[in-house]
Amino acid sequence: MNPRTSSTRRAGASRAPQPATDADEAGFLSLTPERSRVLIAVAARPAAFGLTTFAVLVLGTLLTSGSDLAGASGAVAASWLGAHQVPLVIGKTSLGLLPLLPTALVLWLAARECARAVEPDCTKADLGWIVGAALGGPLLVTSVCLAVTEDASGVIALRPPNTLSAFTWVAALHLLAAATGIATRIRRLLFVLLRLPDWAVSGLYGAGRSVLRLLGCATVVVVVSIGAHIARIGDTYQSASDAVGVFGLTLLSLLYLPNLVVHAVGVLVGSSAHIGAASFGVFSVVGGPIPAFPLLAAIPTGPAQGWWMVLLLVPAGVGVLGGLDCARTSTDRITAPWATLSSAALAALALTVAGAVAGGELGTFGRMGLDPAIFAVITFAWLAIPGYASLLFARWFLVPVGVPPADYTDPYDDYDRDYDDPASDYDAGNDYDAEDDYDDDRDDRVLDYDRPALEGALDAELLDEPTTVGTGHARRGALTAEIVDAEVVETDLPDGDRVDGR
Template sequence: MRSSMVGWDESGQRRADPEREPRPPEDNLFLSLTPERAKVLLIVAARTSSFTVVAIVALVLVTLFAAGSGLTGASGAIAASWLAVHQVPVVIGSTTLGVLPLLPTGLVVWFAARDCARAVEPNSSRIDLGWIVGAALSGPFLITAVCLAVAEDAASVVALRPPNTLAAFGWVIGLHLFAAVAGILSRRPELVTPYLPDWALPGARAALRAVQRLLFAGTVLTLISFLAHWSRIGETYSAAGNFAGVAGLTALSLAYLPNVVIDATSVLLGADVHLGVGSLSLFSVAGAPIPALPILVSVPAGPAAAWWPVLLVIPAAVGALAGSDCARDSGDGIRTPWSTLTAAGLSALAVALLGVVAGGAAGSFGDLGPGVWLSAGLTLVWLVLAGYLGLLAARWFPARPRARRAAPEPVYDDEYDEDAYDDYPEDGYTYEPDRDGSIVDGEVIEEPPALVSPAAAKAAENTEILDAEVVEPDLPDGRRTDGR
């Protein structure tokens, strides 16, 4: 007797039950890639890289035509420029150029991060985010591989030595990975915040503000020094020749402006900046030959003035502000300054990374750039000591609360209505919830009913209410009034 739940066909064979048969697992990795999503990922992979290549090609061609040279080394110059934008050291003959302009690098990282942030949706899964990261790395990886092959081929025509392959891919992948992660976290910070302690996020915000303040101070110092040595700027343009040379030197100076700002920030911290065989700090200046760039006229020739060490009050003030920020945004106490220490550590790490990318070898001039370890160490010291003082000041002298604006008293027309005060809350305001749940100011407006006809409304206005009295007739005793 076939009483089981298994199906049987007319020939007596067992019929497969599609609901009971095991199904192959779904490939969520590839099923999540819809055509619309593929279009977004293509933009992430190609837009920033393609724009960068187009800008490099245009710049190289304009430079070659302005110099009056042929297009023999155009391909090698384009490949070297792509690698230089990603901070890969370029070797021309026996000269190594390791100190590369940071402005193009910053623009590429910013555009890549913006594309990744735009590709993130509120309901994006981890697989979708993985697709975004993969797309952000695939385009630069492919272009870097092509540029390495072109540089290898151009080495037989021009004096261009191909860079180290591992270093080239490491710089390119590292920069674009940083941009992708930064762009994703800017839209989805909840991916990491649940795993962090309570004091980590306030410390990270304080570190970001501290680094921004230090760089702003370095920018102001660079501008002041540049204006103070303006008379020397004509010497840097003396070898420019024509208008194209002047425009090229000006554009190159703007590209190296972030490097000079980072150097000035290191000087403000109390560290020294290497100028080949010379150095520069708040305490001494050892002169040395430097490249003839207009932006480098801001480098003082020396000697160091006696009042320069007074500028150390700037990093002290930045550290105190960071400590007060941590005291306000977190639960930092006198015995548990965890956010303050986190801000100091992250700020020191950021200064060290900026120092690494801002300096390097400059051919016959030697190494140019800040002392990385000393700058990072002094940043840590300033933000720990001055930051702890700022924390103590914020705890001992808390900020006074803002005065609350007095609520207006309700105004009535003629008579005092005691029940009308029940319509007002204690603060004297009326609030009405909006559709999205937010609270907005509101007032009650009496409107005529929408379903009343105009004729009935007019008749109701002309109707006068007369004094009336309801009189019940006297009924005999014992008689009911309910009709029974």
């Protein structure tokens, strides 16, 4: 067994597979059959699952309602486009308010396939193939759906959507899904490649936690409001003539539930959600025509109640928790709270984009959604100001200023350990033995060898050649050590097999 020093180990780790090399880029156009099958799955599986689900729902609806199947293909194509937030025009009604649940499911499938396709030693060429496959399949299906809607416009009251808008929405959403799926597998590698500072990484993670907390609290508020207005929800089902109509209204309500949750986040932070001329918030409620839809029965009516302002404690609490998270996972100082501010900004940006996607035109009722500018500013304020206050508290009473706690692990250190760890996939190609025992911190560079099976003694004299001379004492050389005399004496062997070695 050949022991290694720390410098040898680092040299071996540096030979680990790198994200991209010139040879990898040169072989961009070469694909193995196995890799081709993986890319085909990335391109086709989410689209095939989505189209199959839409076809089953459309055919089931048409058959149970007694309608003919003449417009089934156009309805399936419109469902695919609607699931990607492409605005539709049915007859003379513009439908820009589209459900978020199908969009989330399709993008989750696409992100999962991209994550499965990522290998530990993937190169930039591999990532390019994955992104290309993730975009190519949905765009091909979108082009077919646009052609189908063009043909079906003579049978059903469906206008073909704008081609540029359709391709833009599909490409943007699936690019986001591909980036998310890849980042979940090699996020530490991406941090290293992008050279993000520590505070940006902590702010990114903090923003994700803040968004999830606000969405979770908004979901609880929506469920409580639905339970409080259960009688009004029952009245909205009177328009359904039979069980099929009741099932359809219930299914639509579930599909649009994420939209209402995003709008509820705007209400929690103090903004207002609009349905045409009507609006509602914690400070005021303005009446107006509202569609007779079961889910919208949860919207409060009448004047705003005084106790509704208690809901403002929710974003304040989320901001405090976000500041504590940044204090635990970053080196933010009181005078430089970059992670705290970036976390608030990224969370506000993500929620503003979600609010814009969750809204849209709703026929004659007008636009339903949030005011993006006001919503973004208020959300940032609720997350930044209480977050900074909690950071001050943490730095004064919990951890020293600018010093992260002991349980904090730097993502860059985790990435380095992945390369240094003998058991990791990145270090699988190195010739490193996990049983090598060495100590990097000892100045005299003494290496511990495994003892042989036979009983023996190793007498060694270690002489260090001094490299510099001090006043009164000679200092040993830091890097030179030589074994000049060693004698192994075996005491239990027979006389004829006795070995003396020097």
